[in-house]
Amino acid sequence: MWLPHQPASSTPIQIIAKTASFASPPTPAMAQPAAPAAPPMSSPESATAIATESSPEDALSGESLKDFISSLPSREGWAQPLIRYKGYWFKPGILEGVLHASRAFAPRAADIVLATQPKCGTTWLKALAFTIVNRSRHSLGAHHPLLTHHSQHLVPFIEIPGAAGGHVDLGALPSPRLLATHMPMSLLRPETRSLGCRVVYLCRDPKDTLVSRLHFENKLVAWGGGACLSIDDAFDMFCEGFSPYGPFWDHCLEYWEESVARSDTVLFLKYEEIKSDQMQVVRRLARFLGVPLTEEEERSGVAEEVARMCSFETLTGLEVNQVGGVSHGNKVHVDNSVFYRKGEVGDWANHMSREMGEKLDRIIQQKLQGSGLVF
Ligand code: PAP
Secondary structure: OOOOOOOOOOOOOOOEOOOOOOOOOOOHHHOOOOOOOOOOOOOHHHOOOEOOOOOHHHHOOHHHHHHHHHHOOEEOOOOOOEEEEOOEEEOHHHHHHHHHHHHHOOOOOOOEEEEEOOOOOHHHHHHHHHHHHOOOOOOOOOOOHHHOOOHHHHOOEOOOHHHHOOOOOHHHOOOOOEEEEOOOHHHOOOHHHHOOOEEEEEEOOHHHHHHHHHHHHHHHHHHOOOOOOOHHHHHHHHHOOOOOOOOHHHHHHHHHHHHHHOOOOEEEEEHHHHHHOHHHHHHHHHHHOOOOOOHHHHHOOHHHHHHHHOOHHHHHOOHHHOOOEEEEOOOEEEEHHHHOOOOOOOHHHHOOOHHHHHHHHHHHHHHHOOOOOOO
16 A cells, blocks of 8 residues: 655664554554464564664664665656665655564564555455454454454554554554555565464556556545646556556565465465455465364355455445545545445556557566466
8 A cells, every 4th residue: 555755753763672663552443353263372572573683774763764765766756756675666654664664563473464565455355354364253243343444444554554544553462463564575574484474465467456556646646736647657667667565576476486485374366366256265365364164154154244245345335435534644645435446357458558458468477487477
């Protein structure tokens, strides 16, 4: 998810930290109930919490962090200039969060991390995973939290904790934590891998991802009174690998390779496969997350019910997803409804020419060649 620059913090980045700590206590909407049949509890104390000094910027405090960011290569084109860091492009405010998270965030073995590139279906994956993991505590009925809370607010981002409707103290959340990130695998804390945290990665056809990104970006631009981006400009930048959290292909490839090497801890999903068989994906997700559907649940249609509750149609019909939003300083406001647009596969054809589609397909094919990953 793209969010703009957030207010500066004078708090120094801690090199050795047990938990990531943010200003305000979590709201009830962010509190995460314990999962049924969860993996063994891992307390914050038992988590590996020592950040190693791997690069000079590790030691930077809040203000010098900004100086460090302004010393990195930057390029104009999207609604905000993007900054290049370790091969990826970030909005400046997001990069601050990424740098903070890559130092101060302390993974726990029981963490479940939902990883996506923006506009690949994060909102949907959050809804599905939250519903599946918490189904023994929140039955799939009229009082389910998803009916009154935006799924983006039920699962906080590691690098953008303020996107959940207020600052979340990730370190104060009980285990097992359900967390989200748009960060590439290489920028996640190494303990995510060494502790065996379960990671679910969701990707999407890059053409639809780009179209979704363009609409999202233009809504934010319009809110700030700026000029909209054209599909032609967005397309050219995307094809060059220049997009928020891009290059698209490198991000996918990192998680793909992890999922091939460690299929027990990294599950790789595609938006299109959820669309084509939601119930199967519900079952796969439940198994992967350690809470498989029981025979009784199968008989009573739990897979269907989860899929229905998390469907585009159900969620867009809810008031919580139509009104309200989250403000980020006085410059930007993100409406709750902005995360729901069409929710379709192949909408790119309504916005790009066939030639553009073929060109992007060729680029992606060439970038992913030999990996086994295809779109
Ligand atoms: P983020 O990266 O900013 O967090 P993300 O949820 O990944 O946003 O992307 C939004 C896309 O997911 C939108 O796609 P579209 O622009 O092509 O329509 C949105 O409609 C789609 N989406 C959100 N919720 C669902 C859902 N329940 N089912 C299917 N698609 C969904």
